[in-house]
Amino acid sequence: MGDLFLALLHHPVYDKNGAIVTTAVTNMDVHDIGRLARTFDARAFYLCTPVTTLQRLVERIIRHWETGPGATYNETRREALALVRQAPDLDAAVADVERDTGRLPRVVATTARPGGARLGYPALRRRLAEDSVPQLLVLGTGWGLSEEVLHRADDVLETIAGVGDYNHLSVRCAAAIILDRLRNPR
Amino acid sequence: MGDLFLALLHHPVYDKNGAIVTTAVTNMDVHDIGRLARTFDARAFYLCTPVTTLQRLVERIIRHWETGPGATYNETRREALALVRQAPDLDAAVADVERDTGRLPRVVATTARPGGARLGYPALRRRLAEDSVPQLLVLGTGWGLSEEVLHRADDVLETIAGVGDYNHLSVRCAAAIILDRLRNPR
Numbered sequence: 001m002g003d004l005f006l007a008l009l010h011h012p013v014y015d016k017n018g019a020i021v022t023t024a025v026t027n028m029d030v031h032d033i034g035r036l037a038r039t040f041d042a043r044a045f046y047l048c049t050p051v052t053t054l055q056r057l058v059e060r061i062i063r064h065w066e067t068g069p070g071a072t073y074n075e076t077r078r079e080a081l082a083l084v085r086q087a088p089d090l091d092a093a094v095a096d097v098e099r100d101t102g103r104l105p106r107v108v109a110t111t112a113r114p115g116g117a118r119l120g121y122p123a124l125r126r127r128l129a130e131d132s133v134p135q136l137l138v139l140g141t142g143w144g145l146s147e148e149v150l151h152r153a154d155d156v157l158e159t160i161a162g163v164g165d166y167n168h169l170s171v172r173c174a175a176a177i178i179l180d181r182l183r184n185p186r
Numbered sequence: 187m188g189d190l191f192l193a194l195l196h197h198p199v200y201d202k203n204g205a206i207v208t209t210a211v212t213n214m215d216v217h218d219i220g221r222l223a224r225t226f227d228a229r230a231f232y233l234c235t236p237v238t239t240l241q242r243l244v245e246r247i248i249r250h251w252e253t254g255p256g257a258t259y260n261e262t263r264r265e266a267l268a269l270v271r272q273a274p275d276l277d278a279a280v281a282d283v284e285r286d287t288g289r290l291p292r293v294v295a296t297t298a299r300p301g302g303a304r305l306g307y308p309a310l311r312r313r314l315a316e317d318s319v320p321q322l323l324v325l326g327t328g329w330g331l332s333e334e335v336l337h338r339a340d341d342v343l344e345t346i347a348g349v350g351d352y353n354h355l356s357v358r359c360a361a362a363i364i365l366d367r368l369r370n371p372r
Binding site: 016028031032035036038039040041074076079080121160161162163164166167168169170172173174175176177180181183184185186 | 214217352353356359361371
């Protein structure tokens, strides 16, 4: 069975005008996606930011809940944050997965933008069940992963469609839907 | 076709020790669940808090994005927040749905706790498709809706299971999964 890894990129992502930016780390993303990783059996969740002050912030959040006052205050947070790892960028996350599993992961990018060949959920589920290659699911902050990341990825996952044209979910909510679809096929 | 409404209760909900409390409103919940409502075609999203200072806070958030500086800064937020309504409690939300649609909604509560008869997703989807009764999906903050709310509800929705026993999703993530399951059956 292949291991599932998550990565949340804060660079290179788009802002609302299509410029490539580095977004700030959102505390809620660390907690929510950590909990999702724990609930849906991801092996680790890489928080990727190139900004060292933000890396220190994430370090403090993790420490607070791991060994600080939070560890006894809320056990479920501790368990979720135990899966959070930091990496400056996608390449560093890929390298860490390789170090951890002994295999290069397949990089599966996500986007809300349509177009191009897309990997369907059944196909990704099949891989996770039958293949021993780790899969690294890459999520973008801001207005989504840059084209550069989509091109560099091995696959781009099928977009999540709503009822109409509106397609602006938070990355926390998109991650929740993706993991539920992967782990709870119906 | 029945209309779908959402309500997020900040009281009466449990804290981690099982005491019934009133939680604070989280800015991120307003935005994330507003966006979910817009994406997955809920008719309105009731933010329920009995605390008047928090009601005023929510009012300010909505105004900022509706007619304040945010309206031109981020159009997609404006659209999402246009669905947010305030109510002091569940009864007021139910009354507002009745005023709006001319019908009393069926109250469908959600919980991460197991036990009791549960409404499945296919059954709720069928109702939304075939029945003209509005369905009011009730979400809890903190450590979840109190037993009182679950008893008062007409139905309790099937819980979301992860891969193992860990079951501590944020309410934003749980709402995302529930709405995807309702609107995108697979």
